[in-house]
Amino acid sequence: MKKLFLETLGCAMNSRDSEHLVAQLNQKEPYQLTTELGEADLIIINTCSVREKPVSKLFSEIGVFNKKRKKGAKIGVCGCTASHLGKEIIKRAPVVDFVLGARNVSKINEVVDKHHAVEIDINYDESQFQFGEYRNHSLRAMINISIGCDKQCSFCIVPATRGEEISIPKDIIISEIQKVVDNGAKEVMLLGQNVNNYGRRFSDNSGSKYSFTMLLQDISKIDGLKRIRFTSPHPLHMDDEFLEEFASNPKICKQIHIPLQSGSTKLLKEMKRGYTKEWFLNRCNKIREMLPNVAISTDIIVGFPNESEEDFNDTLDVLEKVRFDQLFSFKYSPRPMTPAKDYENQVDAQVASARLTHLQARHTEILDEIMDSQLGCEIEVYFDELKANNQISGRSDEGRLVYIDGSEDILGTIRKIKVTKVSRASLSGELI
Ligand code: 5AD
Ligand code: SF4
16 A cells, blocks of 8 residues: 655644545545655645745755655645645755645645646635545544635735635535544534634625524534534624524533734734724623633734734733633734735834743733633543543543543543643543
């Protein structure tokens, strides 16, 4: 059997695309995944282009992979950087055999054997493509609900790499979920760049009255499915109807990722985010009123052009008020094909680094307090991973990582535990 070395960078969408790549390759001829580069017949790098760093890493990595690869092994570059740089990748690194864009995953078998093939059409519509079945986990599954992104955030390259937003038809989503539930999954993660914009456009260019809230209601009717997560919703589309469904539907996990980006209304306007600091706080307060223990996570960019101390203080203020469970924070990285790269008053790199350190340090203090408050609590955990030293891990409803001592029979079950130990990254406990 041929062997495949597959490296996946970037977001959850990319992880799902990697599963799709394996599924499609296997339909032509079976591949075995390997972590040993030197024994692979096919090497694929599924790239991210959201910041400059992974892009520059790509070219040095191609050089290393080229030296270490077995004679005759092929190298393919897929994903967002493939969409963005296209044949430029082969020009700069002729050892690359093919380039396949983030929106052309279904075409892997058309390029894999074609020397220097490039497929990067961002208008290609894969929203109704029925991919083969391949999944890294059987107990939990990622389910795409849309492709692309219609937002025009001024810092973000994604609309240029993943194209316009198209919702996947509801029937395809429901049947995908039914399949994974039949195979033993109790939890799904619904994926889209902008999940709560679901239903605004389908392949035939029609919009419909069928909303994300209605999709959540229909998905939760699936017997055997116990937990629903999703990422990412956009703060702008968080209407009351959606928040009330989130709070009252017992199958929806009480964890929500709400990307803030900045706490300054002035910067949010320049980022073209469509909401204000007050709107963001209002939405978070509404969720917390209904669900005091909800876990809210976020993304924040520091050092966006024109960011003053006062703007940064607004971001810190939101951090204090919302007390995020998880923070993904980044230094602004100017990206090609985005308006913000040409904005005046780019922030000094050292100032941006200092702000990032400050933000992360304060978040860590808050996180320690949140985790400490979990000690002694009784929580429900879905155990889905076998670990070393007779340990089993899982997630609480709020998405916190939990370890217990236990054996394989606990896998795939939801159990109540008492938290006996806390750390910054996880909880440990005992079955009760
Ligand atoms: N620079 C830094 N961070 C960025 N993100 C998106 N574009 C950029 C950029 N140009 C961050 C945002 C987004 C997350 C996936 O990556 O916070 O939510
Ligand atoms: Fe995901 Fe964005 Fe990176 Fe593409 S650029 S892999 S959409 S995070």
